Amino acid sequence: MSEPIHPETRIGHVHLKVADLDRALGFYCGVLGLGLTQRYGERAAFVAAGGYHHHIGLNTWESLGGSPPAPGTTGLYHLALLYPNRAALADALRRVEAAGIPLDGASDHGVSEALYLRDPDGNGVELYRDRPEAEWPRDPDGALRMVTARLDLDSLRREDG
Structure with missing residues (x-):
């Protein structure tokens, strides 16, 4: 290696x-x-x-003039934009909702909060922010424990920008 x-x-x-x-x-x-x-x-x-x-x-x-790749093919899963803080992520959510773009999902991964959507060409886009490392969930042995839970969008919408 x-x-x-x-x-x-x-x-x-x-x-x-x-x-x-x-x-x-x-x-x-x-x-x-x-x-x-x-x-x-x-x-x-x-x-x-x-x-x-x-x-x-x-x-x-x-x-x-092309079309998105068919399901079941290889290629880009998503690109991710990392926002500097929760307020900036909340601003991104407001922009997406104002444009009428539906979310594919919204997850709390413990280490981060993420919004998932598609661009006009069907490419996956993740908009996320990392929590401070001191807040990352860890197992008793110190190993990082990523999770996937529902993100509280109402709480995110109330975030001041």
Whole structure:
């Protein structure tokens, strides 16, 4: 077995094939609030939060007018956007609900709180926030214990932003 990679290594970005670039930008920028950092002609764009060059790339190079993959096929399960705190996650929930986008699910994993939905191309999107590590549930031997419980959406909606 090889040595682990550097512990500060992170996923830098995700690049998605989409059927309609403007529709995808309407979701990622218009609903979720990411900023358009660059448009690459009429077939690709890059979006991000906080002035980063890009967290998500969107392109129609091989998918213009295409349809989502059929159930039972391999590919992306979901991409996840990590919000800095519960208030920011609550803002994301308000944006999604205001746009009329249904949730596929909402879970409390003990270590995090997560909302699950689909973008206009059927790609899974997770919007989540991590709890502080000191609050993570652990077994008596100290091992991390992730759970899946129903997230209290009413409590999240009441969160001040």
